[in-house]
Amino acid sequence: AQKVTQAQTEISVVEKEDVTLDCVYETRDTTYYLFWYKQPPSGELVFLIRRNSFDEQNEISGRYSWNFQKSTSSFNFTITASQVVDSAVYFCALSGNTGGFKTIFGAGTRLFVKA
Amino acid sequence: NAGVTQTPKFQVLKTGQSMTLQCAQDMNHEYMSWYRQDPGMGLRLIHYSVGAGITDQGEVPNGYNVSRSTTEDFPLRLLSAAPSQTSVYFCASSRNDRADQPQHFGDGTRLSIL
Numbered sequence A: 001a002q003k004v005t006q007a008q009t010e011i012s013v014v015e016k017e018d019v020t021l022d023c024v025y026e027t028r029d030t031t032y033y034l035f036w037y038k039q040p041p042s043g044e045l046v047f048l049i050r051r052n053s054f055d056e057q058n059e060i061s062g063r064y065s066w067n068f069q070k071s072t073s074s075f076n077f078t079i080t081a082s083q084v085v086d087s088a089v090y091f092c093a094l095s096g097n098t099g100g101f102k103t104i105f106g107a108g109t110r111l112f113v114k115a
Numbered sequence B: 001n002a003g004v005t006q007t008p009k010f011q012v013l014k015t016g017q018s019m020t021l022q023c024a025q026d027m028n029h030e031y032m033s034w035y036r037q038d039p040g041m042g043l044r045l046i047h048y049s050v051g052a053g054i055t056d057q058g059e060v061p062n063g064y065n066v067s068r069s070t071t072e073d074f075p076l077r078l079l080s081a082a083p084s085q086t087s088v089y090f091c092a093s094s095r096n097d098r099a100d101q102p103q104h105f106g107d108g109t110r111l112s113i114l
Helices: none
Strands: A003-005 A010-014 A019-021 A024-026 A032-039 A046-052 A059-061 A064-069 A074-079 A088-096 A103-105 A109-114 B004-007 B010-013 B019-025 B031-037 B043-051 B054-057 B064-066 B076-078 B087-094 B109-113
Touching (some): A046 A059, A074 A088, B004 B087, B019 B031, B043 B064
Parallel strands (some): A010 A109
Antiparallel strands (some): A032 A046
């Protein structure tokens, strides 16, 4: 069975702090894909990044970075120098060959960034 | 570009009523799906479709029907609304059903069942 765990329900930081959102996954697939989505207060979900199981290179995009470690089955997301606009719910998701390629989402982490 | 369009944005129903949530995409995506979002539970897959004329059940299909007569449209029907179906519903699409495809989401429909 596939599972995604985001143990942090809510995180609150002050602007300019760095923050890491944790994501731990379970899968028996050898080929799988991990995603992060952002849901701002307006409600829509926005795709942020995809990582495949064969590529453990860390990814950096501006203030965002992602650390994928197969050894610990984790795909953590770090926001550097957080801003109020980063306040949102962030979802980690997993998709693999098992179960017809359906995407499994974690419960989400709500991030509050205070000015 | 409209992307994925959901209507209505808000709806209040009484227990036992039926209704259809509309979803349309203009990206010629093969794969479409419906999720419900409940507090602390993330997004759970209700039904999905890999192409016109093909639908299948997701994790929580009971109480819902879908059809896919065209590539563009994927309506979700609540047959007899129950308070447990109070939720935020998201329609999503992707280019195909491959595991590497990110999904494009609509803005959601907030549904309350009294």
